[in-house]
Amino acid sequence: MTNTQVTLVQVDNYGPWTVTPEPRREVDLQTLQSRLYADLSQLFGNREGYVFFTRFDNMIAVTNGLDREAHALIQESVANRYPVTVSLGVATDPSPAAALGDATNQLQAAGSAQDEDRTQILGGGFLAGADRTDADVQIAHFDVIDATGKYTDKLNAFDSFIRIEQGYAELMRHMRRAHDSLSFFVGGDNVIAVCPELTPAAYRDAIDHVAGEVDVDLQVGVGRARTAQDAGMRAKHALEECRHEGTAVEFGDGSHY
Structure with missing residues:
Protein backbone atom coordinates (compact mmCIF):
# COMPACT_ATOMS: atom_id res chain seq x y z
CA MET A 1 0.00 0.00 0.00
CA ARG A 132 7.49 4.75 6.55
CA THR A 133 8.16 1.89 4.13
CA ASP A 134 10.06 1.34 0.89
CA ALA A 135 6.77 1.25 -1.03
CA ASP A 136 5.18 4.52 0.15
CA VAL A 137 5.44 6.47 -3.11
CA GLN A 138 4.42 5.30 -6.60
CA ILE A 139 5.48 7.57 -9.45
CA ALA A 140 4.49 7.07 -13.09
CA HIS A 141 6.46 8.87 -15.80
CA PHE A 142 4.49 9.16 -19.05
CA ASP A 143 5.69 10.48 -22.35
CA VAL A 144 4.34 10.74 -25.88
CA ILE A 145 5.58 8.06 -28.27
CA ASP A 146 7.69 9.65 -31.03
CA ALA A 147 6.59 13.20 -30.22
CA THR A 148 9.48 14.57 -32.27
CA GLY A 149 8.59 12.62 -35.37
CA LYS A 150 4.83 13.12 -35.10
CA TYR A 151 4.67 16.72 -33.90
CA THR A 152 7.91 18.65 -33.36
CA ASP A 153 9.40 17.97 -36.81
CA LYS A 154 6.07 18.20 -38.70
CA LEU A 155 3.87 20.85 -37.10
CA ASN A 156 4.58 24.42 -36.12
CA ALA A 157 5.61 24.86 -32.50
CA PHE A 158 2.24 26.07 -31.26
CA ASP A 159 0.26 23.28 -32.90
CA SER A 160 2.71 20.76 -31.42
CA PHE A 161 2.12 22.35 -28.03
CA ILE A 162 -1.65 22.01 -28.47
CA ARG A 163 -1.38 18.29 -29.24
CA ILE A 164 0.86 17.64 -26.24
CA GLU A 165 -1.41 19.67 -23.97
CA GLN A 166 -4.46 17.76 -25.21
CA GLY A 167 -2.81 14.50 -24.24
CA TYR A 168 -1.77 15.88 -20.85
CA ALA A 169 -5.21 17.31 -20.08
CA GLU A 170 -7.00 14.07 -20.93
CA LEU A 171 -4.50 11.99 -18.96
CA MET A 172 -4.74 14.34 -15.98
CA ARG A 173 -8.53 14.12 -15.91
CA HIS A 174 -8.61 10.36 -16.34
CA MET A 175 -5.98 9.62 -13.70
CA ARG A 176 -7.73 11.90 -11.20
CA ARG A 177 -11.22 10.54 -11.78
CA ALA A 178 -10.42 6.86 -12.25
CA HIS A 179 -7.43 6.39 -9.96
CA ASP A 180 -7.17 9.25 -7.40
CA SER A 181 -3.82 10.20 -8.94
CA LEU A 182 -2.25 13.63 -9.40
CA SER A 183 -0.64 14.23 -12.80
CA PHE A 184 1.66 17.13 -13.71
CA PHE A 185 3.14 18.38 -16.98
CA VAL A 186 6.90 18.67 -16.50
CA GLY A 187 8.02 19.95 -19.88
CA GLY A 188 8.65 18.62 -23.37
CA ASP A 189 6.21 15.74 -23.80
CA ASN A 190 6.51 14.43 -20.24
CA VAL A 191 3.92 14.00 -17.50
CA ILE A 192 4.63 12.72 -13.99
CA ALA A 193 1.76 11.17 -12.06
CA VAL A 194 1.75 10.53 -8.31
CA CYS A 195 -0.38 7.43 -7.85
CA PRO A 196 -1.82 5.08 -5.29
CA GLU A 197 -1.03 1.38 -5.67
CA LEU A 198 -2.10 0.78 -9.28
CA THR A 199 -1.85 -2.35 -11.39
CA PRO A 200 -0.31 -2.59 -14.85
CA ALA A 201 -3.85 -2.91 -16.21
CA ALA A 202 -4.75 0.50 -14.77
CA TYR A 203 -1.86 2.14 -16.61
CA ARG A 204 -2.73 0.29 -19.80
CA ASP A 205 -6.31 1.53 -19.42
CA ALA A 206 -5.09 5.13 -19.03
CA ILE A 207 -2.97 4.88 -22.17
CA ASP A 208 -5.86 3.39 -24.16
CA HIS A 209 -8.23 6.06 -22.85
CA VAL A 210 -6.01 8.96 -23.96
CA ALA A 211 -5.41 7.36 -27.36
CA GLY A 212 -9.13 6.90 -27.85
CA GLU A 213 -10.15 10.37 -26.72
CA VAL A 214 -7.48 12.63 -28.24
CA ASP A 215 -5.39 10.35 -30.49
CA VAL A 216 -2.17 10.82 -28.51
CA ASP A 217 -0.10 7.68 -27.90
CA LEU A 218 1.65 7.34 -24.54
CA GLN A 219 4.04 4.99 -22.80
CA VAL A 220 4.81 4.90 -19.09
CA GLY A 221 7.49 3.81 -16.66
CA VAL A 222 6.48 3.19 -13.05
CA GLY A 223 8.66 3.31 -9.94
CA ARG A 224 8.00 2.61 -6.28
CA ALA A 225 10.20 3.73 -3.37
CA ARG A 226 10.48 5.37 0.04
CA THR A 227 10.83 8.91 -1.35
CA ALA A 228 9.54 10.76 -4.39
CA GLN A 229 12.97 11.18 -5.94
CA ASP A 230 13.89 7.50 -5.67
CA ALA A 231 10.50 6.46 -7.05
CA GLY A 232 10.87 9.02 -9.84
CA MET A 233 14.31 7.76 -10.86
CA ARG A 234 13.03 4.20 -10.98
CA ALA A 235 10.16 5.40 -13.15
CA LYS A 236 12.58 7.17 -15.50
CA HIS A 237 14.67 4.03 -15.90
CA ALA A 238 11.52 1.99 -16.50
CA LEU A 239 10.46 4.49 -19.18
CA GLU A 240 13.81 3.97 -20.89
CA GLU A 241 12.97 0.27 -20.98
CA CYS A 242 9.70 1.13 -22.74
CA ARG A 243 11.64 3.01 -25.39
CA HIS A 244 14.20 0.23 -25.77
CA GLU A 245 11.77 -2.69 -25.76
CA GLY A 246 8.88 -1.01 -27.56
CA THR A 247 6.50 -1.74 -24.67
CA ALA A 248 3.72 0.47 -23.32
CA VAL A 249 4.11 -0.10 -19.57
CA GLU A 250 7.26 -0.95 -17.62
CA PHE A 251 7.66 -1.25 -13.86
CA GLY A 252 10.90 -0.49 -12.08
CA ASP A 253 11.08 -4.06 -10.85
CA GLY A 254 11.74 -5.20 -14.43
CA SER A 255 8.24 -6.37 -15.34
CA HIS A 256 6.80 -5.17 -18.66
CA TYR A 257 3.38 -5.13 -20.27
Missing part, protein backbone atom coordinates in the same frame (compact mmCIF):
# COMPACT_ATOMS: atom_id res chain seq x y z
CA THR A 2 1.24 3.49 -0.84
CA ASN A 3 1.33 6.22 1.79
CA THR A 4 1.94 9.52 0.05
CA GLN A 5 2.76 12.69 2.00
CA VAL A 6 1.58 15.70 0.03
CA THR A 7 2.32 19.36 0.75
CA LEU A 8 0.25 22.19 -0.70
CA VAL A 9 2.37 25.32 -1.16
CA GLN A 10 0.27 28.47 -1.35
CA VAL A 11 1.67 31.97 -1.82
CA ASP A 12 0.16 34.22 0.85
CA ASN A 13 -2.05 37.13 -0.23
CA TYR A 14 -0.60 36.92 -3.73
CA GLY A 15 -3.50 38.39 -5.72
CA PRO A 16 -3.73 41.65 -3.73
CA TRP A 17 0.08 41.93 -3.65
CA THR A 18 0.27 41.89 -7.46
CA VAL A 19 -1.83 45.08 -7.68
CA THR A 20 -0.54 46.93 -4.58
CA PRO A 21 0.20 49.83 -4.52
CA GLU A 22 -0.53 49.56 -8.27
CA PRO A 23 -0.60 46.72 -10.83
CA ARG A 24 2.84 45.23 -11.29
CA ARG A 25 4.33 44.46 -14.69
CA GLU A 26 3.45 40.96 -15.89
CA VAL A 27 7.05 40.30 -16.86
CA ASP A 28 8.10 40.93 -13.25
CA LEU A 29 5.38 38.64 -11.91
CA GLN A 30 6.32 35.87 -14.33
CA THR A 31 9.95 36.22 -13.31
CA LEU A 32 9.11 36.02 -9.62
CA GLN A 33 6.89 32.98 -10.13
CA SER A 34 9.48 31.09 -12.14
CA ARG A 35 12.28 31.89 -9.70
CA LEU A 36 10.15 30.92 -6.73
CA TYR A 37 9.32 27.60 -8.36
CA ALA A 38 12.98 26.99 -9.17
CA ASP A 39 14.03 27.71 -5.59
CA LEU A 40 11.25 25.54 -4.14
CA SER A 41 12.21 22.74 -6.53
CA GLN A 42 15.72 22.87 -5.13
CA LEU A 43 14.65 23.29 -1.50
CA PHE A 44 12.33 20.28 -1.65
CA GLY A 45 14.64 18.41 -4.01
CA ASN A 46 17.58 18.67 -1.63
CA ARG A 47 15.40 16.73 0.81
CA GLU A 48 14.36 14.01 -1.69
CA GLY A 49 11.01 15.62 -2.51
CA TYR A 50 9.32 16.71 -5.74
CA VAL A 51 7.42 19.95 -6.30
CA PHE A 52 5.13 20.72 -9.27
CA PHE A 53 4.20 24.25 -10.32
CA THR A 54 0.46 23.81 -11.17
CA ARG A 55 -0.80 27.46 -11.02
CA PHE A 56 2.48 28.88 -9.64
CA ASP A 57 0.70 30.71 -6.80
CA ASN A 58 -0.32 27.20 -5.72
CA MET A 59 2.22 24.38 -6.00
CA ILE A 60 2.03 20.73 -4.97
CA ALA A 61 4.89 18.76 -3.48
CA VAL A 62 5.43 15.10 -2.62
CA THR A 63 7.34 15.27 0.64
CA ASN A 64 7.80 11.80 2.15
CA GLY A 65 10.71 12.11 4.56
CA LEU A 66 10.30 15.84 5.24
CA ASP A 67 9.19 16.60 8.81
CA ARG A 68 7.76 19.79 10.32
CA GLU A 69 11.20 21.31 10.90
CA ALA A 70 12.19 20.82 7.25
CA HIS A 71 8.98 22.50 6.11
CA ALA A 72 9.54 25.41 8.48
CA LEU A 73 13.07 25.89 7.12
CA ILE A 74 11.71 26.04 3.59
CA GLN A 75 9.20 28.71 4.65
CA GLU A 76 11.99 30.69 6.32
CA SER A 77 14.16 30.49 3.22
CA VAL A 78 11.36 31.81 1.00
CA ALA A 79 10.61 34.65 3.41
CA ASN A 80 14.28 35.66 3.41
CA ARG A 81 14.56 35.70 -0.39
CA TYR A 82 11.21 37.02 -1.65
CA PRO A 83 8.74 39.86 -1.07
CA VAL A 84 6.06 37.19 -0.51
CA THR A 85 5.67 34.32 1.97
CA VAL A 86 4.18 30.84 1.61
CA SER A 87 1.82 28.75 3.69
CA LEU A 88 2.10 24.97 3.75
CA GLY A 89 -0.59 22.35 4.35
CA VAL A 90 0.55 18.76 4.80
CA ALA A 91 -1.29 15.44 4.83
CA THR A 92 -0.69 11.75 4.18
CA ASP A 93 -2.97 9.15 2.61
CA PRO A 94 -2.76 6.02 0.44
CA SER A 95 -4.59 8.16 -2.15
CA PRO A 96 -2.54 11.17 -3.33
CA ALA A 97 -5.74 13.00 -4.23
CA ALA A 98 -7.17 12.44 -0.75
CA ALA A 99 -3.90 13.62 0.81
CA LEU A 100 -4.04 16.81 -1.25
CA GLY A 101 -7.65 17.33 -0.19
CA ASP A 102 -6.68 17.09 3.47
CA ALA A 103 -3.68 19.38 2.97
CA THR A 104 -5.93 21.93 1.24
CA ASN A 105 -8.39 21.80 4.12
CA GLN A 106 -5.58 22.73 6.51
CA LEU A 107 -5.01 26.03 4.72
CA GLN A 108 -8.64 26.80 3.97
CA ALA A 109 -9.50 26.35 7.64
CA ALA A 110 -6.85 28.93 8.54
CA GLY A 111 -8.34 31.62 6.30
CA SER A 112 -8.58 32.82 2.73
CA ALA A 113 -5.56 32.75 0.44
CA GLN A 114 -6.13 36.52 0.03
CA ASP A 115 -6.37 37.27 3.74
CA GLU A 116 -3.41 39.50 4.62
CA ASP A 117 -3.47 38.20 8.20
CA ARG A 118 -3.12 34.54 7.13
CA THR A 119 0.58 34.16 6.52
CA GLN A 120 3.14 31.37 6.83
CA ILE A 121 0.65 28.80 8.08
CA LEU A 122 2.22 25.38 8.64
CA GLY A 123 -0.55 22.90 9.32
CA GLY A 124 -1.25 19.21 9.09
CA GLY A 125 0.28 15.88 9.97
CA PHE A 126 3.58 14.30 9.00
CA LEU A 127 4.35 10.66 8.26
CA ALA A 128 6.29 9.31 11.24
CA GLY A 129 9.58 7.58 10.56
CA ALA A 130 8.36 4.37 12.15
CA ASP A 131 5.43 4.28 9.71
Whole structure:
Protein backbone atom coordinates (compact mmCIF):
# COMPACT_ATOMS: atom_id res chain seq x y z
CA MET A 1 0.00 0.00 0.00
CA THR A 2 1.24 3.49 -0.84
CA ASN A 3 1.33 6.22 1.79
CA THR A 4 1.94 9.52 0.05
CA GLN A 5 2.76 12.69 2.00
CA VAL A 6 1.58 15.70 0.03
CA THR A 7 2.32 19.36 0.75
CA LEU A 8 0.25 22.19 -0.70
CA VAL A 9 2.37 25.32 -1.16
CA GLN A 10 0.27 28.47 -1.35
CA VAL A 11 1.67 31.97 -1.82
CA ASP A 12 0.16 34.22 0.85
CA ASN A 13 -2.05 37.13 -0.23
CA TYR A 14 -0.60 36.92 -3.73
CA GLY A 15 -3.50 38.39 -5.72
CA PRO A 16 -3.73 41.65 -3.73
CA TRP A 17 0.08 41.93 -3.65
CA THR A 18 0.27 41.89 -7.46
CA VAL A 19 -1.83 45.08 -7.68
CA THR A 20 -0.54 46.93 -4.58
CA PRO A 21 0.20 49.83 -4.52
CA GLU A 22 -0.53 49.56 -8.27
CA PRO A 23 -0.60 46.72 -10.83
CA ARG A 24 2.84 45.23 -11.29
CA ARG A 25 4.33 44.46 -14.69
CA GLU A 26 3.45 40.96 -15.89
CA VAL A 27 7.05 40.30 -16.86
CA ASP A 28 8.10 40.93 -13.25
CA LEU A 29 5.38 38.64 -11.91
CA GLN A 30 6.32 35.87 -14.33
CA THR A 31 9.95 36.22 -13.31
CA LEU A 32 9.11 36.02 -9.62
CA GLN A 33 6.89 32.98 -10.13
CA SER A 34 9.48 31.09 -12.14
CA ARG A 35 12.28 31.89 -9.70
CA LEU A 36 10.15 30.92 -6.73
CA TYR A 37 9.32 27.60 -8.36
CA ALA A 38 12.98 26.99 -9.17
CA ASP A 39 14.03 27.71 -5.59
CA LEU A 40 11.25 25.54 -4.14
CA SER A 41 12.21 22.74 -6.53
CA GLN A 42 15.72 22.87 -5.13
CA LEU A 43 14.65 23.29 -1.50
CA PHE A 44 12.33 20.28 -1.65
CA GLY A 45 14.64 18.41 -4.01
CA ASN A 46 17.58 18.67 -1.63
CA ARG A 47 15.40 16.73 0.81
CA GLU A 48 14.36 14.01 -1.69
CA GLY A 49 11.01 15.62 -2.51
CA TYR A 50 9.32 16.71 -5.74
CA VAL A 51 7.42 19.95 -6.30
CA PHE A 52 5.13 20.72 -9.27
CA PHE A 53 4.20 24.25 -10.32
CA THR A 54 0.46 23.81 -11.17
CA ARG A 55 -0.80 27.46 -11.02
CA PHE A 56 2.48 28.88 -9.64
CA ASP A 57 0.70 30.71 -6.80
CA ASN A 58 -0.32 27.20 -5.72
CA MET A 59 2.22 24.38 -6.00
CA ILE A 60 2.03 20.73 -4.97
CA ALA A 61 4.89 18.76 -3.48
CA VAL A 62 5.43 15.10 -2.62
CA THR A 63 7.34 15.27 0.64
CA ASN A 64 7.80 11.80 2.15
CA GLY A 65 10.71 12.11 4.56
CA LEU A 66 10.30 15.84 5.24
CA ASP A 67 9.19 16.60 8.81
CA ARG A 68 7.76 19.79 10.32
CA GLU A 69 11.20 21.31 10.90
CA ALA A 70 12.19 20.82 7.25
CA HIS A 71 8.98 22.50 6.11
CA ALA A 72 9.54 25.41 8.48
CA LEU A 73 13.07 25.89 7.12
CA ILE A 74 11.71 26.04 3.59
CA GLN A 75 9.20 28.71 4.65
CA GLU A 76 11.99 30.69 6.32
CA SER A 77 14.16 30.49 3.22
CA VAL A 78 11.36 31.81 1.00
CA ALA A 79 10.61 34.65 3.41
CA ASN A 80 14.28 35.66 3.41
CA ARG A 81 14.56 35.70 -0.39
CA TYR A 82 11.21 37.02 -1.65
CA PRO A 83 8.74 39.86 -1.07
CA VAL A 84 6.06 37.19 -0.51
CA THR A 85 5.67 34.32 1.97
CA VAL A 86 4.18 30.84 1.61
CA SER A 87 1.82 28.75 3.69
CA LEU A 88 2.10 24.97 3.75
CA GLY A 89 -0.59 22.35 4.35
CA VAL A 90 0.55 18.76 4.80
CA ALA A 91 -1.29 15.44 4.83
CA THR A 92 -0.69 11.75 4.18
CA ASP A 93 -2.97 9.15 2.61
CA PRO A 94 -2.76 6.02 0.44
CA SER A 95 -4.59 8.16 -2.15
CA PRO A 96 -2.54 11.17 -3.33
CA ALA A 97 -5.74 13.00 -4.23
CA ALA A 98 -7.17 12.44 -0.75
CA ALA A 99 -3.90 13.62 0.81
CA LEU A 100 -4.04 16.81 -1.25
CA GLY A 101 -7.65 17.33 -0.19
CA ASP A 102 -6.68 17.09 3.47
CA ALA A 103 -3.68 19.38 2.97
CA THR A 104 -5.93 21.93 1.24
CA ASN A 105 -8.39 21.80 4.12
CA GLN A 106 -5.58 22.73 6.51
CA LEU A 107 -5.01 26.03 4.72
CA GLN A 108 -8.64 26.80 3.97
CA ALA A 109 -9.50 26.35 7.64
CA ALA A 110 -6.85 28.93 8.54
CA GLY A 111 -8.34 31.62 6.30
CA SER A 112 -8.58 32.82 2.73
CA ALA A 113 -5.56 32.75 0.44
CA GLN A 114 -6.13 36.52 0.03
CA ASP A 115 -6.37 37.27 3.74
CA GLU A 116 -3.41 39.50 4.62
CA ASP A 117 -3.47 38.20 8.20
CA ARG A 118 -3.12 34.54 7.13
CA THR A 119 0.58 34.16 6.52
CA GLN A 120 3.14 31.37 6.83
CA ILE A 121 0.65 28.80 8.08
CA LEU A 122 2.22 25.38 8.64
CA GLY A 123 -0.55 22.90 9.32
CA GLY A 124 -1.25 19.21 9.09
CA GLY A 125 0.28 15.88 9.97
CA PHE A 126 3.58 14.30 9.00
CA LEU A 127 4.35 10.66 8.26
CA ALA A 128 6.29 9.31 11.24
CA GLY A 129 9.58 7.58 10.56
CA ALA A 130 8.36 4.37 12.15
CA ASP A 131 5.43 4.28 9.71
CA ARG A 132 7.49 4.75 6.55
CA THR A 133 8.16 1.89 4.13
CA ASP A 134 10.06 1.34 0.89
CA ALA A 135 6.77 1.25 -1.03
CA ASP A 136 5.18 4.52 0.15
CA VAL A 137 5.44 6.47 -3.11
CA GLN A 138 4.42 5.30 -6.60
CA ILE A 139 5.48 7.57 -9.45
CA ALA A 140 4.49 7.07 -13.09
CA HIS A 141 6.46 8.87 -15.80
CA PHE A 142 4.49 9.16 -19.05
CA ASP A 143 5.69 10.48 -22.35
CA VAL A 144 4.34 10.74 -25.88
CA ILE A 145 5.58 8.06 -28.27
CA ASP A 146 7.69 9.65 -31.03
CA ALA A 147 6.59 13.20 -30.22
CA THR A 148 9.48 14.57 -32.27
CA GLY A 149 8.59 12.62 -35.37
CA LYS A 150 4.83 13.12 -35.10
CA TYR A 151 4.67 16.72 -33.90
CA THR A 152 7.91 18.65 -33.36
CA ASP A 153 9.40 17.97 -36.81
CA LYS A 154 6.07 18.20 -38.70
CA LEU A 155 3.87 20.85 -37.10
CA ASN A 156 4.58 24.42 -36.12
CA ALA A 157 5.61 24.86 -32.50
CA PHE A 158 2.24 26.07 -31.26
CA ASP A 159 0.26 23.28 -32.90
CA SER A 160 2.71 20.76 -31.42
CA PHE A 161 2.12 22.35 -28.03
CA ILE A 162 -1.65 22.01 -28.47
CA ARG A 163 -1.38 18.29 -29.24
CA ILE A 164 0.86 17.64 -26.24
CA GLU A 165 -1.41 19.67 -23.97
CA GLN A 166 -4.46 17.76 -25.21
CA GLY A 167 -2.81 14.50 -24.24
CA TYR A 168 -1.77 15.88 -20.85
CA ALA A 169 -5.21 17.31 -20.08
CA GLU A 170 -7.00 14.07 -20.93
CA LEU A 171 -4.50 11.99 -18.96
CA MET A 172 -4.74 14.34 -15.98
CA ARG A 173 -8.53 14.12 -15.91
CA HIS A 174 -8.61 10.36 -16.34
CA MET A 175 -5.98 9.62 -13.70
CA ARG A 176 -7.73 11.90 -11.20
CA ARG A 177 -11.22 10.54 -11.78
CA ALA A 178 -10.42 6.86 -12.25
CA HIS A 179 -7.43 6.39 -9.96
CA ASP A 180 -7.17 9.25 -7.40
CA SER A 181 -3.82 10.20 -8.94
CA LEU A 182 -2.25 13.63 -9.40
CA SER A 183 -0.64 14.23 -12.80
CA PHE A 184 1.66 17.13 -13.71
CA PHE A 185 3.14 18.38 -16.98
CA VAL A 186 6.90 18.67 -16.50
CA GLY A 187 8.02 19.95 -19.88
CA GLY A 188 8.65 18.62 -23.37
CA ASP A 189 6.21 15.74 -23.80
CA ASN A 190 6.51 14.43 -20.24
CA VAL A 191 3.92 14.00 -17.50
CA ILE A 192 4.63 12.72 -13.99
CA ALA A 193 1.76 11.17 -12.06
CA VAL A 194 1.75 10.53 -8.31
CA CYS A 195 -0.38 7.43 -7.85
CA PRO A 196 -1.82 5.08 -5.29
CA GLU A 197 -1.03 1.38 -5.67
CA LEU A 198 -2.10 0.78 -9.28
CA THR A 199 -1.85 -2.35 -11.39
CA PRO A 200 -0.31 -2.59 -14.85
CA ALA A 201 -3.85 -2.91 -16.21
CA ALA A 202 -4.75 0.50 -14.77
CA TYR A 203 -1.86 2.14 -16.61
CA ARG A 204 -2.73 0.29 -19.80
CA ASP A 205 -6.31 1.53 -19.42
CA ALA A 206 -5.09 5.13 -19.03
CA ILE A 207 -2.97 4.88 -22.17
CA ASP A 208 -5.86 3.39 -24.16
CA HIS A 209 -8.23 6.06 -22.85
CA VAL A 210 -6.01 8.96 -23.96
CA ALA A 211 -5.41 7.36 -27.36
CA GLY A 212 -9.13 6.90 -27.85
CA GLU A 213 -10.15 10.37 -26.72
CA VAL A 214 -7.48 12.63 -28.24
CA ASP A 215 -5.39 10.35 -30.49
CA VAL A 216 -2.17 10.82 -28.51
CA ASP A 217 -0.10 7.68 -27.90
CA LEU A 218 1.65 7.34 -24.54
CA GLN A 219 4.04 4.99 -22.80
CA VAL A 220 4.81 4.90 -19.09
CA GLY A 221 7.49 3.81 -16.66
CA VAL A 222 6.48 3.19 -13.05
CA GLY A 223 8.66 3.31 -9.94
CA ARG A 224 8.00 2.61 -6.28
CA ALA A 225 10.20 3.73 -3.37
CA ARG A 226 10.48 5.37 0.04
CA THR A 227 10.83 8.91 -1.35
CA ALA A 228 9.54 10.76 -4.39
CA GLN A 229 12.97 11.18 -5.94
CA ASP A 230 13.89 7.50 -5.67
CA ALA A 231 10.50 6.46 -7.05
CA GLY A 232 10.87 9.02 -9.84
CA MET A 233 14.31 7.76 -10.86
CA ARG A 234 13.03 4.20 -10.98
CA ALA A 235 10.16 5.40 -13.15
CA LYS A 236 12.58 7.17 -15.50
CA HIS A 237 14.67 4.03 -15.90
CA ALA A 238 11.52 1.99 -16.50
CA LEU A 239 10.46 4.49 -19.18
CA GLU A 240 13.81 3.97 -20.89
CA GLU A 241 12.97 0.27 -20.98
CA CYS A 242 9.70 1.13 -22.74
CA ARG A 243 11.64 3.01 -25.39
CA HIS A 244 14.20 0.23 -25.77
CA GLU A 245 11.77 -2.69 -25.76
CA GLY A 246 8.88 -1.01 -27.56
CA THR A 247 6.50 -1.74 -24.67
CA ALA A 248 3.72 0.47 -23.32
CA VAL A 249 4.11 -0.10 -19.57
CA GLU A 250 7.26 -0.95 -17.62
CA PHE A 251 7.66 -1.25 -13.86
CA GLY A 252 10.90 -0.49 -12.08
CA ASP A 253 11.08 -4.06 -10.85
CA GLY A 254 11.74 -5.20 -14.43
CA SER A 255 8.24 -6.37 -15.34
CA HIS A 256 6.80 -5.17 -18.66
CA TYR A 257 3.38 -5.13 -20.27
